[in-house]
Amino acid sequence: xxxxxxxxxxxxxxxxxxxxxxxxxxxxxxxxxxxxxxxxxxxxxxxxxxxxxxxxxxxxxxxxxxxxxxxxxxxxxxxxxxxxxxxxxxxxxxxxxxxxxxxxxxxxxxxxxxxxxxxxxxxxxxxxxxxxxxxxxxxxxxxxxxxxxxxxxxxxxxxxxxxxxxxxxxxxxxxxxxxxxxxxxxxxxxxxxxxxxxxxxxxxxxxxxxxxxxxxxxxxxxxxxxxxxxxxxxxxxxxxxxxxxxxxxxxxxxxxxxxxxxxxxxxxxxxxxxxxxxxxxxxxxxxxxxx
Amino acid sequence: xxxxxxxxxxxxxxxxxxxxxxxxxxxxxxxxxxxxxxxxxxxxxxxxxxxxxxxxxxxxxxxxxxxxxxxxxxxxxxxxxxxxxxxxxxxxxxxxxxxxxxxxxxxxxxxxxxxxxxxxxxxxxxxxxxxxxxxxxxxxxxxxxxxxxxxxxxxxxxxxxxxxxxxxxxxxxxxxxxxxxxxxxxxxxxxxxxxxxxxxxxxxxxxxxxxxxxxxxxxxxxxxxxxxxxxxxxxxxxxxxxxxxxxxxxxxxxxxxxxxxxxxxxxxxxxxxxxxxxxxxxxxxxxxxxxxxxxxxxxxxxxxxxxxxxxxxxxxxxxxxxxxxxxxxxxxxxxxxxxxxxxxxxxxxxxxxxxxxxxxxxxxxxxxxxxxxxxxxxxxxxxx
Ligand SMILES: Nc1ncnc2c1ncn2[C@@H]1O[C@H](COP(=O)(O)OP(=O)(O)OP(=O)(O)O)[C@@H](O)[C@H]1O
Ligand SMILES: [Mg+2]
Numbered sequence: 001x002x003x004x005x006x007x008x009x010x011x012x013x014x015x016x017x018x019x020x021x022x023x024x025x026x027x028x029x030x031x032x033x034x035x036x037x038x039x040x041x042x043x044x045x046x047x048x049x050x051x052x053x054x055x056x057x058x059x060x061x062x063x064x065x066x067x068x069x070x071x072x073x074x075x076x077x078x079x080x081x082x083x084x085x086x087x088x089x090x091x092x093x094x095x096x097x098x099x100x101x102x103x104x105x106x107x108x109x110x111x112x113x114x115x116x117x118x119x120x121x122x123x124x125x126x127x128x129x130x131x132x133x134x135x136x137x138x139x140x141x142x143x144x145x146x147x148x149x150x151x152x153x154x155x156x157x158x159x160x161x162x163x164x165x166x167x168x169x170x171x172x173x174x175x176x177x178x179x180x181x182x183x184x185x186x187x188x189x190x191x192x193x194x195x196x197x198x199x200x201x202x203x204x205x206x207x208x209x210x211x212x213x214x215x216x217x218x219x220x221x222x223x224x225x226x227x228x229x230x231x232x233x234x235x236x237x238x239x240x241x242x243x244x245x246x247x248x249x250x251x252x253x254x255x256x257x258x259x260x261x262x263x264x265x266x267x268x269x270x271x272x273x274x275x276x277x278x279x280x281x282x283x284x285x286x287x288x289x290x291x
Numbered sequence: 292x293x294x295x296x297x298x299x300x301x302x303x304x305x306x307x308x309x310x311x312x313x314x315x316x317x318x319x320x321x322x323x324x325x326x327x328x329x330x331x332x333x334x335x336x337x338x339x340x341x342x343x344x345x346x347x348x349x350x351x352x353x354x355x356x357x358x359x360x361x362x363x364x365x366x367x368x369x370x371x372x373x374x375x376x377x378x379x380x381x382x383x384x385x386x387x388x389x390x391x392x393x394x395x396x397x398x399x400x401x402x403x404x405x406x407x408x409x410x411x412x413x414x415x416x417x418x419x420x421x422x423x424x425x426x427x428x429x430x431x432x433x434x435x436x437x438x439x440x441x442x443x444x445x446x447x448x449x450x451x452x453x454x455x456x457x458x459x460x461x462x463x464x465x466x467x468x469x470x471x472x473x474x475x476x477x478x479x480x481x482x483x484x485x486x487x488x489x490x491x492x493x494x495x496x497x498x499x500x501x502x503x504x505x506x507x508x509x510x511x512x513x514x515x516x517x518x519x520x521x522x523x524x525x526x527x528x529x530x531x532x533x534x535x536x537x538x539x540x541x542x543x544x545x546x547x548x549x550x551x552x553x554x555x556x557x558x559x560x561x562x563x564x565x566x567x568x569x570x571x572x573x574x575x576x577x578x579x580x581x582x583x584x585x586x587x588x589x590x591x592x593x594x595x596x597x598x599x600x601x602x603x604x605x606x607x608x609x610x611x612x613x614x615x616x617x618x619x620x621x622x623x624x625x626x627x628x629x630x631x632x633x634x635x636x637x638x639x640x641x642x643x644x645x646x647x648x649x650x651x652x653x654x655x656x657x658x659x660x661x662x663x664x665x666x667x668x669x670x671x672x673x674x675x
Contacts, residue, residue: 049491049662070496078664080489085305096297097496141492 001046001064001149001180006055008041008204015041017204018055023149023180023197028171030191030212031184032282033201034290039184040077042201043153046182047074059149070098073147075155079138081126088113088122091140098145105144112140116166132158139167143174150174152183156190168194188282198282202290216279224259226250227274228266235269236262249274294497298505302480303512315472316517319465323521324528326461338363339404340383342375345390353411360407391415459599459626462549465521466619467592469553473514474560474584478568478577480506481661486572490661499658507561514557515550522546549622555639556618558646560588566653569660570668580667587615595619602627612638614645 001023008016016038023029033039044050046057048069057064082090088109095105113119116136126134135158142152150171156164171194175181185191191198192212199209208215227249228235236243236250239262244251259277266272280288306312339357343349343366350366357364367384369375372395375387379397386404387395394400394408418428484490484502493502563584571580598607598620610616611624617638624630652674659673 044491047491047495049494066498072495074492074495076488076491078488078491080484080487080492082305082483082489083487084309085301093297093301094492094496097294097493099496 001182002058002061003042003046004056004058006042006045006057007053008038008045008050009053015204016045016052016055019201019204019206020055021199021206021209023182025180026175026178027180027197028175028195029180029182030195030198031182031201032186032188032191032198032286033184037201037290038204039201040153043151043182043184044076047072047076047151049076068148071145071148073142073145073150073152075138075142075152077153079135081134081137081141083127084125086123086125087118087129087137090126091137091144094141095144100145108144108146109140112143115170116140132160132163135159136163139170143170147174148179150179150181150183152181154185155183156185156187164190188286192282200286200289207289208285212282213279215285216282223251223278223280224262225274225276225278226262226266226272228269229271229273231266231270235265239265294501295505295508298497298502299509299512302506302509306476306510306513312513316520319468319517320520320524323461323465323525326464327525327528328532329457337361338365339385339401339407340365340367341404341408342367342369342378342384342387344369344372344375344387348415349388349391349408349411352414353408356407356410356414360403362403362407364407388412455627456599456602458545459602459623460596461525462545462622462626463592463595463599463619465518465525466549466553466556466622467588467595469514469518469521470556470560470588470618471585472517473510473557474564474588475577475581476510476513477507477561478564478581479574480510481565481568481657482571482574482577485569485661485664486574488664494662499661500654503562503565503654503657507558507565511554511557511561514553518550518553522550545622545626548625552618552622555642555646556591556615559615559618559642559649560584562646562649562653566649566656566660569657570670570673572664572667576667591616591619595623598623599627608634612641614638614642617642 002021004020006016006019007014019038019042021029021031021042031039031042041050045052046064048064048066059065059068085093091109091112092102092105095108096102100108113122116139118133118136118140121129121133126137129137135155139152139155142150152171155167159167168190171181171183175196195212197209197211198215200207200215208218226236236245263272263275266275339362341353341364347366347368354364367378369378369387372389375384375389375395378384379387379395382397385396386400386408388408389395391412394405400408421428421431481503484493490502564581567580567584568577571577594606594610594616598604598611601607602624607620607624611620611630612634621630621635621638625635656670656673660668
């Protein structure tokens with residue numbers, strides 16, 4: 001799945017200003033960005049619920065069609081279920097809308113409910129479920145037809161840690177089956193753990209994208225972390241790098257600093273407790289990217 | 292097509308389970324059955340018990356008069372006036388005749404019974420007085436036998452006019468009730484899906500027109516079920532009270548016509564209701580956005596109501612051809628009077644054309660508006 005130069009304007013507000021992203025089979029893509037950055041808008045355009053002003057959405061290298069989208073699993077940001085309908089009935093209904101046979105829809109529903117720990121609630125109307133459980137049903141609706149692509153808008157919000165693990169497990173299974181998975185989230189640690197690649201969007205533009213490790217390791221973003229016990233203040237003032245200092249921990253931001261020279265300076269200043277290159281966390285990159 | 296049926300099946304399955312639907316089904320059936328019985332309730336009794344004190348010469352003559360009026364009379368011989376008074380007060384008899392002299396009742400005598408007994412009395416007394424005057428009662432009767440005037444209608448009106456217009460009125464009432472409730476249900480359903488954002492999910496797997504068609508089809512089937520229940524309830528009430536005997540000829544045709552016109556009217560109003568409904572996102576706004584439509588439906592209802600009173604008037608004749616008025620005025624005319632085949636054809640073709648037109652417009656509004664949640668959307672925004 002790939003988007004190219006998506007533009008979308010609401011009135012005189014430009015929500016998307018050329019969003020391009022790509023997800024390959026078996027890849028899990030974390031879509032992050034500040035509130036109002038354009039994640040939901042992008043995903044709705046991919047699902048065909050919204051029309052882009054310009055740009056294109058490709059599937060297997062050609063423009064995506066309605067028939068392609070029928071095979072996708074989608075979890076919209078605004079959850080929507082028929083409140084009066086029963087849990088199993090509802091999941092089956094969506095399975096059938098995606099073209100499943102009655103028997104296949106029933107089996108898939110049964111299995112999913114089991115997997116998501118909702119078997120006892122199968123006969124209850126949605127409105128009788130807690131919000132978190134409604135969200136599990138929403139997820140089941142997105143998964144029931146064995147989708148060829150998963151697009152989930154903030155699937156983890158509102159879930160307890162156990163449910164988060166369950167969902168992470170379910171998504172990992174789909175990825176292992178070769179399905180591309182895209183989800184947006186504000187829980188960056190989760191994205192870091194789960195995703196193969198990540199895209200950071202800010203004010204309608206992609207500011208960073210690629211495999212998680214690569215984004216983290218990208219030149220100029222490495223940091224040298226040095227902890228020296230007993231060092232006098234100002235020992236690092238003469239070093240050729242931008243330095244921040246906090247409680248005896250010096251973080252040197254330098255892409256190509258002479259780390260050996262710094263190490264020698266540190267050793268002569270006191271007892272070196274920690275010395276090493278570190279990759280910034282996604283949260284740090286995110287803060288910097290959207291600043 | 293499969294998807295449409297799937298959507299329709301869901302509508303039926305979910306809505307048929309709701310209390311609201313079952314209650315409206317029961318209420319409409321009971322109401323129509325009661326209305327069908329009403330004429331008989333007002334018509335009063337058709338069997339009376341009469342006490343006779345002394346002479347029972349009245350018996351034969353009164354029975355003859357009663358038979359002519361399709362009324363059953365039975366007689367109870369009583370020993371004296373006191374016994375008659377007791378029986379009247381106890382409600383055992385409806386009236387008592389004292390020896391050809393006086394007529395006793397608890398309050399005023401029932402009008403029909405009074406007429407019958409007076410007629411019997413007159414006939415008995417006339418014979419007695421003829422004999423007393425030395426004339427032969429048989430010859431006098433012979434001389435007074437006259438063929439009644441034959442009755443002919445100069446307009447195409449058929450059957451008993453009060454029963455016929457009652458029947459037409461019932462059709463108007465039922466059609467209005469059903470159209471109003473099904474059309475509201477369509478709009479509410481559209482807004483439910485839009486407001487809960489479930490459309491966003493559904494429309495990734497089926498097309499807007501399929502969702503729309505399925506919903507209208509499903510709710511239409513439920514409306515038809517309701518109509519069927521009403522027809523059965525009404526007709527069985529009619530059979531139970533013997534009213535069906537007085538119905539105009541070709542009841543089956545009239546009922547079938549009403550069903551067809553219901554479907555056409557439903558299609559017309561439901562598509563518009565879905566279009567209008569899709570403009571808003573909250574259930575509270577449905578009433579407001581549907582106002583033009585409900586006003587139109589009311590207007591149709593009022594014209595049809597008027598047509599019951601004057602089924603051959605120019606207003607009824609013209610508007611029975613004009614959609615959407617035809618959907619209620621035409622069935623009224625079919626029940627109340629003779630309708631030319633060409634009129635029926637013109638009305639049907641015009642209505643079908645109107646349905647096709649609103650289908651195009653309604654589906655267009657729906658498709659453009661249903662995914663745009665938030666503030667109410669203006670009609671001009673989506674029709675452009
Ligand atoms: N229907 C709309 N009308 C007008 N502006 C809109 C509409 N939907 C979104 N926007 C604007 O488009 C921009 C992108 O919104 P979007 O919902 O895609 O953000 P997001 O990244 O999903 O944010 P969040 O993390 O809060 O969910 C925002 O500035 C928002 O105000
Ligand atoms: Mg969002």
